Amino acid sequence: xxxxxxxxxxxxxxxxxxxxxxxxxxxxxxxxxxxxxxxxxxxxxxxxxxxxxxxxxxxxxxxxxxxxxxxxxxxxxxxxxxxxxxxxxxxxxxxxxxxxxxxxxxxxxxxxxxx
Amino acid sequence: xxxxxxxxxxxxxxxxxxxxxxxxxxxxxxxxxxxxxxxxxxxxxxxxxxxxxxxxxxxxxxxxxxxxxxxxxxxxxxxxxxxxxxxxxxxxxxxxxxxxxxxxxxxxxxxxxxxxxxxxxxxxxxxxxxxxxxxxxxxxxxxxxxxxxxxxxxxxxxxxxxxxxxxxxxxxxxxxxxxxxxxxxxxxxxxxxxxxxxxxxxxxxxxxxxxxxxxxxxxxxxxxxxxxxxxxxxxxxxxxxxxxxxxxxxxxxxxxxxxxxxxxxxxxxxxxxxxxxxxxxxxxxxxxxxxxxxxxxxxxxxxxxxxxxxxxxxxxxxxxxxxxxxxxxxxxxxxxxxxxxxxxxxxxxxxxxxxxxxxxxxxxxxxxxxxxxxxxxxxxxxxxxxxxxxxxxxxx
Numbered sequence: 090x091x092x093x094x095x096x097x098x099x100x101x102x103x104x105x106x107x108x109x110x111x112x113x114x115x116x117x118x119x120x121x122x123x124x125x126x127x128x129x130x131x132x133x134x135x136x137x138x139x140x141x142x143x144x145x146x147x148x149x150x151x152x153x154x155x156x157x158x159x160x161x162x163x164x165x166x167x168x169x170x171x172x173x174x175x176x177x178x179x180x181x182x183x184x185x186x187x188x189x190x191x192x193x194x195x196x197x198x199x200x201x202x203x204x
Numbered sequence: 205x206x207x208x209x210x211x212x213x214x215x216x217x218x219x220x221x222x223x224x225x226x227x228x229x230x231x232x233x234x235x236x237x238x239x240x241x242x243x244x245x246x247x248x249x250x251x252x253x254x255x256x257x258x259x260x261x262x263x264x265x266x267x268x269x270x271x272x273x274x275x276x277x278x279x280x281x282x283x284x285x286x287x288x289x290x291x292x293x294x295x296x297x298x299x300x301x302x303x304x305x306x307x308x309x310x311x312x313x314x315x316x317x318x319x320x321x322x323x324x325x326x327x328x329x330x331x332x333x334x335x336x337x338x339x340x341x342x343x344x345x346x347x348x349x350x351x352x353x354x355x356x357x358x359x360x361x362x363x364x365x366x367x368x369x370x371x372x373x374x375x376x377x378x379x380x381x382x383x384x385x386x387x388x389x390x391x392x393x394x395x396x397x398x399x400x401x402x403x404x405x406x407x408x409x410x411x412x413x414x415x416x417x418x419x420x421x422x423x424x425x426x427x428x429x430x431x432x433x434x435x436x437x438x439x440x441x442x443x444x445x446x447x448x449x450x451x452x453x454x455x456x457x458x459x460x461x462x463x464x465x466x467x468x469x470x471x472x473x474x475x476x477x478x479x480x481x482x483x484x485x486x487x488x489x490x491x492x493x494x495x496x497x498x499x500x501x502x503x504x505x506x507x508x509x510x511x512x513x514x515x516x517x518x519x520x521x522x523x524x525x526x527x528x529x530x531x532x533x534x535x536x537x538x539x540x541x542x543x544x545x546x547x548x549x550x551x552x553x554x555x556x557x558x559x560x561x562x563x564x565x566x567x568x569x570x571x572x573x574x575x576x577x578x579x580x581x582x583x584x585x586x587x588x589x590x591x592x593x594x595x596x597x598x599x600x
Contacts, residue, residue, distance in 0.1 A: 106342065107339070107342050108342050152377075153376060153378050153379050153382070156376075160376070163524070164523060165522065165523040165530075168523065168524060168525060168530070169527050169530075171527075172528060173304065176304070176435075176439055177435055177436060178439075193547055197522070200522075200527065
């Protein structure tokens with residue numbers, strides 16, 4: 090069955106916050122209501138894009154996330170998408186993607202290529 | 205032992221038959237996971253012994269045109285003092301994570317611009333507890349249970365549902381915001397400056413954008429209230445620190461309100477105090493120009509290509525700073541002193557394997573409220589930050 094939400098690109102609000110147990114993997118915690126409205130399910134892979142930069146994250150659901158988006162734990166993955174003007178919160182686009190979540194090494198490779 | 209997992213520096217941790225007792229999840233992971241994965245002594249990717257790694261670090265620092273010493277928030281006061289001496293000897297820059305974290309708040313406390321208190325005083329006396337832009341559930345997991353909301357204190361002995369009034373201010377309903385039910389209030393903030401204005405209007409008996417009249421009423425009842433400010437507050441203020449400090453001081457004309465920074469690494473406040481004792485500034489300091497300036501923060505120096513060499517101690521800027529800093533940092537020669545094989549360590553020209561402060565190495569740290577804590581390591585490593593930094597200083 091085709092998932093219509095697969096073709097949607099949705100604007101979302103993200104908070105970057107310290108999270109005790111998730112810093113080494115690219116995880117985004119979406120608010121369950123936001124996920125439901127956006128057709129995103131627990132365990133999905135999503136592409137989050139901000140400006141020219143984008144990364145793939147594994148989705149988990151968390152009711153302490155902002156209602157119009159999600160929480161990304163403070164990590165290289167969050168910081169790849171931020172700048173100091175938007176260090177703790179930012180808006181970005183979300184779309185359902187294929188494959189696996191991004192790895193820290195992918196970011197280092199990208200940074201090295203662009204340095 | 206003392207847990208160095210965060211700036212609470214919990215002193216009641218016990219190790220019994222290799223089991224870590226009393227620690228929160230964060231502290232448990234910090235203590236029990238210290239053996240792996242560790243970094244190795246490396247020079248340009250090749251494994252070497254510690255002497256060779258230190259010698260290479262000295263050579264690189266000697267040849268630096270412009271160097272910065274950075275990090276130091278997870279190490280001891282003793283190591284921080286040596287790092288300051290290295291920066292002075294090199295006439296270099298020195299900075300820590302507080303320049304993009306809570307440094308402005310610690311500076312205001314040390315320069316006596318806002319009143320502060322200890323967490324022990326909070327436990328004994330505080331009635332209204334305001335958590336503004338911070339979620340200790342993850343950043344300082346035992347903050348509420350050891351110091352603020354839950355414990356019964358000398359003058360607060362009837363339990364949290366009667367003797368504490370909890371206020372949580374955040375952009376989302378965080379884990380601690382969910383606690384704000386009875387004798388409590390959650391404010392979902394969109395604009396921190398408008399919230400400050402709402403408090404000030406409430407003091408005049410006027411209603412404004414945010415309904416804070418009840419909070420002000422409760423504060424006026426007490427002789428001790430505490431405000432814990434985190435990174436959400438810092439970035440929400442958008443540089444308007446004076447506005448916030450004026451607000452805290454203004455509130456004190458009506459009800460005692462003490463500010464304590466909430467968040468950060470185990471000894472970030474220690475770095476601020478160490479540098480303050482030496483030069484009268486808390487961070488982003490240039491020894492060449494003998495002053496502190498925002499352009500001397502590690503991020504600005506790297507972004508603006510003002511440094512060619514960085515001595516990085518116990519922190520991982522490639523992972524923790526935004527992309528535009530990280531990509532420039534890869535062009536800078538990096539000497540990393542760290543027990544962990546961080547992304548920065550993996551991409552450094554020289555990596556020197558050190559010990560975990562507080563677990564394998566002793567010394568002192570300063571808690572988020574300014575209280576000095578003597579560490580009680582469970583092991584004693586021969587090579588720790590003090591040893592490495594001392595040898596670098598001697599070599600220079």
